[in-house]
Amino acid sequence: MNLVHADPKTVLTGAHFMDGNHAACEGAIAAGANFAAGYPITPSTEIVERFAARAPLVGATFLQMEDELASSIAILGAAWGGAKSFTVTSGPGFSLMMEHIGFAAMTETPSVFVDVQRGGPSTGLPTLPAQADMMQARWGSHGDYEIIALSPSSPQECFDVMIDAFNFAERYRNPVFVMMDESVGHMTEKVVIPSADRVLLVPRRYTCLPPSEYLPFKPSPDGIPEMARMGQGYHFHVTGLTHDASGYPAINAQTQQELLSRLVGKIRNDADKIARAEERQIEDARIVLVAYGITARVALRAVQLAREERIPAGLLRPIVVWPFPEKRIRELAGQAKAFIVVEMNQGQIVHEVERGVAGRARTVLVPHAGGAVHRPEAILEVIREVAQWA
Amino acid sequence: MGMTTAVNPVEPLLRSERMPHLWCPGCGIGTTVNCFARALERSKLPLDKVAVVSGIGCTGRVAGYINLDSFHTTHGRAIPFATGLKLANPDLTVAVYSGDGDLISIGGNHFIHAARRNVDIKVICVNNFIYGMTGGQVAPTTPLGAVATTAPYGSFERPFNLPFLAESSGAVYVARWTAYHVQHIAHSMTEALRKKGFSFIEILAPCPTLYQRRNKLGDGLDTMRYYKERSVIKNGASTRDLDLDFQGEITVGKFVDVERPTLQETMDRLYRQRLEDRYFGWRQP
Amino acid sequence: MGTNATVAKPPKAAKFRGEVFINNDRCKGCGFCIEFCPPKVLVTSEKYNRHGYHPPALANETGCTGCDLCGLYCPDFAIYGIRVPIEGAVAQRA
Numbered sequence: 001m002n003l004v005h006a007d008p009k010t011v012l013t014g015a016h017f018m019d020g021n022h023a024a025c026e027g028a029i030a031a032g033a034n035f036a037a038g039y040p041i042t043p044s045t046e047i048v049e050r051f052a053a054r055a056p057l058v059g060a061t062f063l064q065m066e067d068e069l070a071s072s073i074a075i076l077g078a079a080w081g082g083a084k085s086f087t088v089t090s091g092p093g094f095s096l097m098m099e100h101i102g103f104a105a106m107t108e109t110p111s112v113f114v115d116v117q118r119g120g121p122s123t124g125l126p127t128l129p130a131q132a133d134m135m136q137a138r139w140g141s142h143g144d145y146e147i148i149a150l151s152p153s154s155p156q157e158c159f160d161v162m163i164d165a166f167n168f169a170e171r172y173r174n175p176v177f178v179m180m181d182e183s184v185g186h187m188t189e190k191v192v193i194p195s196a197d198r199v200l201l202v203p204r205r206y207t208c209l210p211p212s213e214y215l216p217f218k219p220s221p222d223g224i225p226e227m228a229r230m231g232q233g234y235h236f237h238v239t240g241l242t243h244d245a246s247g248y249p250a251i252n253a254q255t256q257q258e259l260l261s262r263l264v265g266k267i268r269n270d271a272d273k274i275a276r277a278e279e280r281q282i283e284d285a286r287i288v289l290v291a292y293g294i295t296a297r298v299a300l301r302a303v304q305l306a307r308e309e310r311i312p313a314g315l316l317r318p319i320v321v322w323p324f325p326e327k328r329i330r331e332l333a334g335q336a337k338a339f340i341v342v343e344m345n346q347g348q349i350v351h352e353v354e355r356g357v358a359g360r361a362r363t364v365l366v367p368h369a370g371g372a373v374h375r376p377e378a379i380l381e382v383i384r385e386v387a388q389w390a
Numbered sequence: 391m392g393m394t395t396a397v398n399p400v401e402p403l404l405r406s407e408r409m410p411h412l413w414c415p416g417c418g419i420g421t422t423v424n425c426f427a428r429a430l431e432r433s434k435l436p437l438d439k440v441a442v443v444s445g446i447g448c449t450g451r452v453a454g455y456i457n458l459d460s461f462h463t464t465h466g467r468a469i470p471f472a473t474g475l476k477l478a479n480p481d482l483t484v485a486v487y488s489g490d491g492d493l494i495s496i497g498g499n500h501f502i503h504a505a506r507r508n509v510d511i512k513v514i515c516v517n518n519f520i521y522g523m524t525g526g527q528v529a530p531t532t533p534l535g536a537v538a539t540t541a542p543y544g545s546f547e548r549p550f551n552l553p554f555l556a557e558s559s560g561a562v563y564v565a566r567w568t569a570y571h572v573q574h575i576a577h578s579m580t581e582a583l584r585k586k587g588f589s590f591i592e593i594l595a596p597c598p599t600l601y602q603r604r605n606k607l608g609d610g611l612d613t614m615r616y617y618k619e620r621s622v623i624k625n626g627a628s629t630r631d632l633d634l635d636f637q638g639e640i641t642v643g644k645f646v647d648v649e650r651p652t653l654q655e656t657m658d659r660l661y662r663q664r665l666e667d668r669y670f671g672w673r674q675p
Numbered sequence: 676m677g678t679n680a681t682v683a684k685p686p687k688a689a690k691f692r693g694e695v696f697i698n699n700d701r702c703k704g705c706g707f708c709i710e711f712c713p714p715k716v717l718v719t720s721e722k723y724n725r726h727g728y729h730p731p732a733l734a735n736e737t738g739c740t741g742c743d744l745c746g747l748y749c750p751d752f753a754i755y756g757i758r759v760p761i762e763g764a765v766a767q768r769a
């Protein structure tokens with residue numbers, strides 16, 4: 001895959017002191033995002049506020065739409081118009097976007113959705129963190145589809161994963177999610193933005209075929225069709241209905257089967273290539289903590305405390321949460337006696353861990369209802385308890 | 391019939407391999423497509439730069455039959471999709487072609503906001519007073535007293551007056567015709583395609599299978615005769631006065647044709663004013 | 676303020692003759708073309724098309740003016756008219 005450098009005019013190279021929301025915005029701009037649409041919602045709003053200020057300086061467009069239904073499809077229209085586009089929201093707005101996530105998956109529209117998670121359900125805790133939309137990101141729209149979701153643990157990583165998100169969106173022609181949380185979004189730390197030549201981008205996959213030979217949804221050898229440029233005489237058709245390679249509706253079981261297996265397969269078959277995780281003190285770990293986003297930082301502290309007590313604990317921190325790193329969990333289930341899943345919800349990713357472990361080790365959940373991060377001591381307690389029998 | 395082979399003027403605009411289309415006998419949607427084809431030709435726009443965006447419904451299928459870059463989006467959301475498309479690719483002429491339920495019920499909020507912003511899109515609404523695709527349910531356009539599957543004793547809601555809604559929201563071009571007024575529709579569509587800004591054309595059209603049948607109004611042809619007999623052309627009429635009653639008189643015409651800077655022009659002007667040299671302009675994809 | 680919206684102008688009598696083309700199998704028999712043909716040269720034919728509808732037929736070979744109102748009305752894109760210059764010319768494939 002040929003990569004291109006970011007445009008130096010858009011990259012704010014240098015060391016900054018900024019929060020995760022601002023860093024995520026700069027990540028998007030560095031990734032070449034030139035269109036965003038959004039609707040204000042705490043705790044995500046700073047991302048679009050910054051984008052609104054930066055857009056005219058970097059050749060981009062921002063429009064605050066009338067609601068999240070509008071913003072989540074305006075970015076898809078913009079994507080087909082040739083833009084790299086994204087939208088930003090939090091829980092209630094994320095719920096409203098669901099239909100267009102399915103539409104983006106079905107029409108293979110490169111797009112990035114940022115959810116700065118807050119406590120729910122409903123209006124919940126507008127200003128306080130949670131990680132309770134992880135399953136919604138994966139399954140929230142109706143029908144079968146696959147997505148890619150990343151979860152950053154620091155402002156620096158908010159910048160970094162935005163670039164990954166845009167690259168995945170272009171590479172797989174798929175909706176990609178950046179699942180932040182209020183803590184990471186509002187936490188201020190040092191963020192180093194590299195020079196543009198160190199930001200590598202996946203360009204849009206446009207066809208070289210002439211219109212007469214082009215079929216808009218005919219897969220390339222890797223299963224992903226190439227796009228046609230708008231306004232160049234391809235006269236292509238895009239529909240959310242089940243469609244064949246021509247892009248026209250084909251309402252029958254066979255076309256559905258072929259389309260669905262391709263849509264799902266293009267992500268599932270590449271899960272290992274997409275996977276990205278950080279491992280800390282895993283080599284000899286008998287107890288593996290699994291945590292992502294802000295929670296992983298607290299969990300790491302608990303691992304350090306456990307190590308001080310000579311408990312062989314380690315941390316697996318999926319940065320790509322979806323597709324879930326099931327294979328790595330399976331491997332670790334050979335060495336570990338127990339998995340402790342720490343997440344700011346009532347148990348979501350723990351089910352994925354259990355599936356990977358498949359009964360070969362114990363899986364314990366350390367839940368949190370949201371509103372504040374876990375206390376490392378509370379996690380340590382669980383580690384100690386598990387160490388009794390692990 | 392002669393021995394010669396000519397080509398139907400609508401044919402180059404059709405995805406011919408997809409004919410016959412799914413619309414019922416006597417459905418008015420196809421008639422409006424003929425007008426659209428003539429308008430595109432008369433507008434002299436480069437066809438490669440014209441995109442059609444539809445929502446969901448019988449009218450929403452127009453995008454799938456028109457041989458241009460075309461998008462069949464989600465129910466109610468054709469306008470915000472078109473807004474993103476147009477902002478990302480300002481060279482395009484973007485036409486939204488959809489039904490009354492799609493544009494005005496589920497999509498009503500997007501409709502008024504796009505008109506308010508004066509997004510440069512052309513919205514063609516085929517108003518058959520009913521939800522066609524789903525089997526004839528009541529719509530926000532169903533005349534008071536008209537029967538629908540979900541209003542079996544007659545609709546008890548006051549319908550929207552679409553030209554009034556469009557004008558008061560900020561549309562710069564507003565017209566209403568019926569499917570009988572084919573030349574006028576073609577003319578209005580040509581004007582709208584050439585005009586900058588949010589343009590709205592409402593076209594009353596028969597849905598013989600659901601609306602006419604349930605209301606015992608005969609078939610498509612009977613409806614076209616009704617349109618012919620009971621329409622009154624009042625160009626420039628106040629849009630306030632355009633309410634429609636069940637089988638009553640229909641005021642048609644071009645009601646609004648004014649100039650107002652588009653969303654993109656206003657954006658551009660303000661950025662230039664505030665940012666001067668720092669304004670980057672738009673990076674064309 | 677008139678009530679009749681669509682007025683077909685007759686062709687300049689000497690220079691053009693009309694010619695109408697009917698794609699029988701696309702027709703769904705709605706009757707729009709027959710009703711709104713200004714010189715009323717179309718009738719419902721006796722025959723059935725592939726889908727069981729009666730397509731229109733030209734009743735009066737010389738009466739068609741080529742106004743193409745049938746082409747504007749036909750919801751099924753099954754009929755249209757053209758004007759052919761009378762000096763022996765034939766329509767060109769567009």
Ligand SMILES: Cc1ncc(C[n+]2csc(CCOP(=O)(O)OP(=O)(O)O)c2C)c(N)n1
Binds near residue numbers: 450489524
């Ligand atoms: C979110 C959503 N809700 C409901 C539907 C079902 N639906 C499909 S078309 C339609 C109404 C279409 O009515 P209209 O826009 O007037 O188009 P027509 O069929 O009359 O041309 C509805 C309710 C849907 N597709 N999506």
Ligand code: SF4
Binds near residue numbers: 418419522523597
């Ligand atoms: S149901 Fe009504 S609107 Fe839909 S195709 Fe049939 S006649 Fe037309």
Ligand code: SF4
Binds near residue numbers: 693711715740755757
């Ligand atoms: S072109 Fe069609 S409508 Fe016009 S006169 Fe001929 S048959 Fe009649």
Ligand code: SF4
Binds near residue numbers: 750
């Ligand atoms: S208007 Fe078209 S579909 Fe209707 S009768 Fe005439 S040819 Fe047939």
Ligand SMILES: [Mg+2]
Binds near residue numbers: 447489491519522
């Ligand atoms: Mg309708």
